[in-house]
Amino acid sequence: MNKLRILFSTGFILIFIGFTTLFLALLSEERVTGGGALVVFIGPFPLAVGFGEYSPPLILLSILIAVAMIIIMLTSVKRATEKQRDDS
Numbered sequence: 001m002n003k004l005r006i007l008f009s010t011g012f013i014l015i016f017i018g019f020t021t022l023f024l025a026l027l028s029e030e031r032v033t034g035g036g037a038l039v040v041f042i043g044p045f046p047l048a049v050g051f052g053e054y055s056p057p058l059i060l061l062s063i064l065i066a067v068a069m070i071i072i073m074l075t076s077v078k079r080a081t082e083k084q085r086d087d088s
Contacts (some may be wrong), residue, residue, distance in 0.1 A: 035052010036051060036054070036055070037049065037054070037055045037059060039058070039062040041069070045066070046063065048062045
């Protein structure tokens with residue numbers, strides 16, 4: 001089995017488990033309250049939308065991830081620039 005097939009199978013299984021979990025949660029008689037957040041990263045910049053009681057921590061987490069992504073990007077650009085200068 002090649003790596004692409006393993007990756008595809010793993011993704012499919014995870015999606016199926018998530019769908020099954022959500023379906024079983026709908027069948028339960030308890031009412032669950034909560035919230036949600038949607039974070040879309042375009043490059044290192046997050047677009048975050050949230051609702052409910054859990055949205056502020058999720059949006060804060062997205063900002064922290066964005067800061068980490070910017071730091072990693074700047075560090076890698078600096079290393080590439082230094083390596084290119086050393087090779088010349």
